[in-house]
Amino acid sequence: xxxxxxxxxxxxxxxxxxxxxxxxxxxxxxxxxxxxxxxxxxxxxxxxxxxxxxxxxxxxxxxxxxxxxxxxxxxxxxxxxxxxxxxxxxxxxxxxxxxxxxxxxxxxxxxxxxxxxxxxxxxxxxxxxxxxxxxxxxxxxxxxxxxxxxxxxxxxxxxxxxxxxxxxxxxxxxxxxxxxxxxxxxxxxxx
Amino acid sequence: xxxxxxxxxxxxxxxxxxxxxxxxxxxxxxxxxxxxxxxxxxxxxxxxxxxxxxxxxxxxxxxxxxxxxxxxxxxxxxxxxxxxxxxxxxxxxxxxxxxxxxxxxxxxxxxxxxxxxxxxxxxxxxxxxxxxxxxxxxxxxxxxxxxxxxxxxxxxxxxxxxxxxxxxxxxxxxxxxxxxxxxxxxxxxxxxxxxxxxxxxxxxxxxxxxxxxxxxxxxxxxxxxxxxxxxxxxxxxxxxxxxxxxxxxxxxxxxxxxxxxxxxxxxxxxxxxxxxxxxxxxxxxxxxxxxxxxxxxxxxxxxxxxxxxxxxxxxxxxxxxxxxxxxxxxxxxxxxxxxxxxxxxxxxxxxxxxxxxxxxxxxxxxxxxxxxxxxxxxxxxxxxxxxxxxxxxxxxxxxxxxxxxxxxxxxxxxxxxxxxxxxxxxxxxxxxxxxxxxxxxxxxxxxxxxxxxxxxxxxxxxxxxxxxxxxxxxxxxxxxxxxxxxxxxxxxxxxxxxxxxxxxxxxxxxxxxxxxxxxxxxxxxxxxxxxxxxxxxxxxxxxxxxxxxxxxxxxxxxxxxxxxxxxxxxxxxxxxxxxxxxxxxxxxxxxxxxxxxxxxxxxxxxxxxxxxxxxxxxxxxxxxxxxxxxxxxxxxxxxxxxxxxxxxxxxxxxxxxxxxxxxxxxxxxxxxxxxxxxxxxxxxxxxxxxxxxxxxxxxxxxxxxxxxxxxxxxxxxxxxxxxxxxxxxxxxxxxxxxxxxxxxxxxxxxxxxxxxxxxxxxxxxxxxxxxxxxxxxxxxxxxxx
Numbered sequence: 001x002x003x004x005x006x007x008x009x010x011x012x013x014x015x016x017x018x019x020x021x022x023x024x025x026x027x028x029x030x031x032x033x034x035x036x037x038x039x040x041x042x043x044x045x046x047x048x049x050x051x052x053x054x055x056x057x058x059x060x061x062x063x064x065x066x067x068x069x070x071x072x073x074x075x076x077x078x079x080x081x082x083x084x085x086x087x088x089x090x091x092x093x094x095x096x097x098x099x100x101x102x103x104x105x106x107x108x109x110x111x112x113x114x115x116x117x118x119x120x121x122x123x124x125x126x127x128x129x130x131x132x133x134x135x136x137x138x139x140x141x142x143x144x145x146x147x148x149x150x151x152x153x154x155x156x157x158x159x160x161x162x163x164x165x166x167x168x169x170x171x172x173x174x175x176x177x178x179x180x181x182x183x184x185x186x187x188x189x190x191x
Numbered sequence: 192x193x194x195x196x197x198x199x200x201x202x203x204x205x206x207x208x209x210x211x212x213x214x215x216x217x218x219x220x221x222x223x224x225x226x227x228x229x230x231x232x233x234x235x236x237x238x239x240x241x242x243x244x245x246x247x248x249x250x251x252x253x254x255x256x257x258x259x260x261x262x263x264x265x266x267x268x269x270x271x272x273x274x275x276x277x278x279x280x281x282x283x284x285x286x287x288x289x290x291x292x293x294x295x296x297x298x299x300x301x302x303x304x305x306x307x308x309x310x311x312x313x314x315x316x317x318x319x320x321x322x323x324x325x326x327x328x329x330x331x332x333x334x335x336x337x338x339x340x341x342x343x344x345x346x347x348x349x350x351x352x353x354x355x356x357x358x359x360x361x362x363x364x365x366x367x368x369x370x371x372x373x374x375x376x377x378x379x380x381x382x383x384x385x386x387x388x389x390x391x392x393x394x395x396x397x398x399x400x401x402x403x404x405x406x407x408x409x410x411x412x413x414x415x416x417x418x419x420x421x422x423x424x425x426x427x428x429x430x431x432x433x434x435x436x437x438x439x440x441x442x443x444x445x446x447x448x449x450x451x452x453x454x455x456x457x458x459x460x461x462x463x464x465x466x467x468x469x470x471x472x473x474x475x476x477x478x479x480x481x482x483x484x485x486x487x488x489x490x491x492x493x494x495x496x497x498x499x500x501x502x503x504x505x506x507x508x509x510x511x512x513x514x515x516x517x518x519x520x521x522x523x524x525x526x527x528x529x530x531x532x533x534x535x536x537x538x539x540x541x542x543x544x545x546x547x548x549x550x551x552x553x554x555x556x557x558x559x560x561x562x563x564x565x566x567x568x569x570x571x572x573x574x575x576x577x578x579x580x581x582x583x584x585x586x587x588x589x590x591x592x593x594x595x596x597x598x599x600x601x602x603x604x605x606x607x608x609x610x611x612x613x614x615x616x617x618x619x620x621x622x623x624x625x626x627x628x629x630x631x632x633x634x635x636x637x638x639x640x641x642x643x644x645x646x647x648x649x650x651x652x653x654x655x656x657x658x659x660x661x662x663x664x665x666x667x668x669x670x671x672x673x674x675x676x677x678x679x680x681x682x683x684x685x686x687x688x689x690x691x692x693x694x695x696x697x698x699x700x701x702x703x704x705x706x707x708x709x710x711x712x713x714x715x716x717x718x719x720x721x722x723x724x725x726x727x728x729x730x731x732x733x734x735x736x737x738x739x740x741x742x743x744x745x746x747x748x749x750x751x752x753x754x755x756x757x758x759x760x761x762x763x764x765x766x767x768x769x770x771x772x773x774x775x776x777x778x779x780x781x782x783x784x785x786x787x788x789x790x791x792x793x794x795x796x797x798x799x800x801x802x803x804x805x806x807x808x809x810x811x812x813x814x815x816x817x818x819x820x821x822x823x824x825x826x827x828x829x830x831x832x833x834x835x836x837x838x839x840x841x842x843x844x845x846x847x848x849x850x851x852x853x854x855x856x857x858x859x860x861x862x863x864x865x866x867x868x869x870x871x872x873x874x875x876x877x878x879x880x881x882x883x884x885x886x887x888x889x890x891x892x893x894x895x896x897x898x899x900x901x902x903x904x905x906x907x908x909x910x911x912x913x914x915x916x917x918x919x920x921x922x923x924x925x926x927x928x929x930x931x932x933x934x935x936x937x938x939x940x941x942x943x944x945x946x947x948x949x950x951x952x953x954x955x956x957x958x959x960x961x962x963x964x965x966x967x968x969x970x971x972x973x974x975x976x
Contacts, residue, residue: 017710039708045698049705073706100695100702117694124697141690 014070018063028060029053044123048103056108072099094159101158111152114142282313283564301668303416303567307661310571318575333569333636334518337562341412342525343510344559345436346532347551353429360608360616361430364624365437368600369407373445375596376589377403383588394648397453402652404445405638406593406659410631411435411525412566413660417629417668421675427620431627439525439633440474446637447521454645477523481530484513488531489538489734502547503554506539538734566632573635574657580650589655590662593630601625619678626671629663630656 019025021033031050040046053061053069072095104112104120118138125134145153147160267274286309290297296305354361377400384394394402414435418428448466488509495502510531517527540548601624609615616624638656641649 014710021709034709037708040705043701043705043708045701046705049702049709070706070710073703100699103698103702120698121694124694124701137690137694141694145691 014067018066028062030060052103072096097159101155111154113152114138283561287564301417301420304665304668306564306567307571310568311575314572314575330636330640337566339511339514340558340562342528343532344555346529347536349533353425354433361433363604363608364434366441368604369438369441371600372407372596373404376407376592379592397449401449401453404449405634408438408442409435409628410633412563413629413631413664421672427623431624436525436529440523443523444470444473473523477517477526478530480517481513481527482534484509485531485534488535492539492542499544502543503550506551541735570632578650579654581654582651585651586655586658590659593659597628598625626667630660635660
């Protein structure tokens with residue numbers, strides 16, 4: 001597993017949020033509780049995000065798992081000293097990348113297949129692009145990234161894609177108020 | 192301007208329409224210019240006619256002069272006022288139409304500029320026809336008729352969450368920023384007036400400060416008009432717009448303060464102190480008035496279940512009353528209006544019917560649109576009217592000082608504010624905030640209100656105000672869009688972003704939004720939670736009808752979700768598992784066999800030579816569509832009616848259904864051309880569902896030999912995909928790549944299942960042609976069940 005270092009105050013806040021989402025006071029969350037978050041239904045990949053909380057086969061999420069997933073989104077410490085002994089903390093760059101990779105790779109076989117990529121594209125681009133164009137885009141994307149020519153994108157290939165920008169974007173993949181007192185939205189993507 | 196005889200294709204048609212549009216515009220302007228003087232010219236005639244009649248009657252009944260009974264008479268006088276008003280409104284409408292017919296023009300020049308030009312033209316025409324231009328932009332008309340709809344529209348649809356999150360910043364800009372502007376401009380102008388070289392400009396300190404306070408306020412109308420055309424993100428929009436709304440309180444106080452003192456001639460410390468208290472009263476009082484009327488409106492709407500038709504009226508009238516009441520006490524009417532709209536909205540929407548909701552939405556948009564148009568036109572007309580007194584020094588000094596003070600103010604304030612903000616305001620943000628500080632009609636009307644006798648320099652002021660307004664609206668309005676794009680491009684330097692990067696960045700965007708939504712929005716969460724709890728326990732029960740008070744938004748949401756599910760269920764032909772009942776998909780691969788050649792080169796190594804054009808095309812398609820999705824989700828545009836997510840979701844669903852029907856029809860056509868009918872792709876679950884209902888519909892898909900097949904790892908049918916409610920497009924992905932099913936040569940195995948195919952197709956057609964549950968709700972049903 002990985003380290004999660006969340007301060008007590010944040011833990012408390014997350015717990016309050018957990019309780020808020022858990023409308024029936026069951027002590028764990030189910031997919032319907034996530035669906036109750038209204039904005040999530042508008043999100044093209046909302047269902048994938050919800051899925052990411054649930055381990056395969058499980059129908060419920062308890063609080064530690066909840067925190068574990070959200071801990072990925074804390075800001076990465078730039079100058080962490082890399083002990084070979086210690087496992088990577090949750091918010092390390094690799095972990096974040098792994099998390100995002102898992103969102104693409106729904107069947108958890110370690111590769112993003114063309115079908116999965118197509119699915120993602122369809123969700124994001126929806127009605128605006130024809131099927132044929134989607135195919136072309138997916139095709140092209142795989143061609144660009146696929147280094148070992150197996151027709152799918154593995155995690156290492158994923159990591160190498162656009163290292164600078166994607167990497168920095170991943171570093172910024174944080175929900176800032178998990179780190180700070182005052183809420184905000186990460187506006188790195190604005191403009 | 193003859194319409195060009197163009198070939199009958201789409202572009203040709205569009206080219207003739209703008210021509211006609213311009214023609215229409217020209218005609219209208221002429222019409223407007225000619226009717227009004229005509230009307231004015233005819234009044235003396237009818238007047239004398241009327242008088243002659245009356246005097247004739249007074250003389251006695253026996254003294255009737257005998258003249259022929261007037262078969263056709265012209266009496267302009269009695270309809271003068273409504274007629275002129277209608278004519279102006281009509282002009283506004285037609286201008287708006289006209290601009291949309293000429294898209295090139297409105298792309299370069301913001302609409303507000305065009306409207307001012309139109310106003311100038313009309314004013315000029317009227318002036319040519321007769322000596323005087325009617326004083327259309329009198330302050331009463333402006334403040335009581337034209338301004339309220341715009342503000343109400345803005346307040347009712349104000350996005351509360353970003354507004355509240357940035358309230359501190361907004362207040363800083365509004366209060367401190369406006370004060371800074373006022374004193375800076377006023378003070379320096381006074382200093383300039385003191386310089387002996389300047390031509391005779393005997394303006395005291397207090398009138399200068401008064402002028403400063405008038406000119407310093409950012410105008411909401413102008414900001415809205417210009418910002419809606421540049422799609423900046425929500426944060427900046429809400430900052431500038433919020434500032435323009437909240438600075439009304441400051442403007443009101445300063446205006447009255449300096450107006451009073453300019454007459455007296457001196458200011459003491461006590462007066463300053465009273466001014467501060469006055470500010471607090473004005474601001475908070477305005478909000479209080481608004482909130483009171485908002486609650487009254489909400490309470491009234493609780494009882495309207497039997498008279499649905501007049502529901503929208505409550506919203507409008509109560510808001511207007513709030514505005515007038517606040518103005519009565521010299522409080523800030525704008526803040527009252529905003530508070531009223533924002534407060535009443537959640538409760539009223541829970542109580543009123545769906546149709547009333549739509550009515551309110553459309554009426555507000557309509558009125559605010561017309562008001563805005565009229566304001567700009569009148570601004571143009573009033574410019575022509577004058578009275579003007581041009582003073583080079585004063586005017587140029589004003590313009591320059593306004594710009595400088597705005598920039599300094601924004602930079603300085605941001606420096607301080609950034610210490611308290613998590614999301615810092617970047618330089619680019621600061622530039623946009625500074626550059627977006629437009630002045631508009633409010634400043635002009637306030638100047639107009641000045642009393643001629645007490646302020647001899649009124650004309651100089653008015654001229655300067657108009658110049659500043661014109662400058663900001665024209666120069667800044669026109670250049671802000673290219674500048675924004677220039678800055679944005681400079682920042683990103685995304686010359687050659689690979690397709691993967693584009694996709695992944697957008698993906699991350701959505702991911703981040705989703706996680707943030709799950710985490711909820713804290714910050715000030717103590718009092719916010721307390722407010723919410725208080726709201727839920729007491730207020731909602733009081734103001735919302737019956738059982739709807741329990742999470743009405745959630746109930747509405749689930750209601751729409753259920754409708755969505757119902758539509759899905761019908762589309763899938765009553766599939767057994769509700770959540771996974773996906774309508775069977777027909778892949779477009781079947782329809783375009785000839786295009787398979789190009790993308791089908793995955794086996795080739797080294798990035799296949801897609802032609803440059805094609806690659807660019809792909810990249811362009813991807814980028815524009817991702818941006819469109821991002822824009823739709825992130826940018827804030829007042830004029831697009833705020834769509835309900837549920838409504839849009841259902842529209843999407845219906846659109847998809849229509850697409851499927853289209854595809855199916857096309858397949859049928861194709862089937863007629865080939866010997867083998869196209870095979871409809873059934874999802875595994877679909878097939879299982881059909882199997883459950885009709886055992887004979889199960890068809891075996893023969894293995895495809897000798898047909899180009901794309902090797903793809905399929906998600907197993909048992910994957911979590913099939914359980915998911917939202918994942919309507921999940922299933923097609925599994926089936927698309929099961930190889931081409933359009934075979935060029937017929938095989939025996941197909942013949943036996945031909946009949947089944949046809950039956951399948953029929954079943955499909957039946958499923959898809961079912962219109963589903965009526966999307967229309969009942970006539971008088973409340974918005975929530």
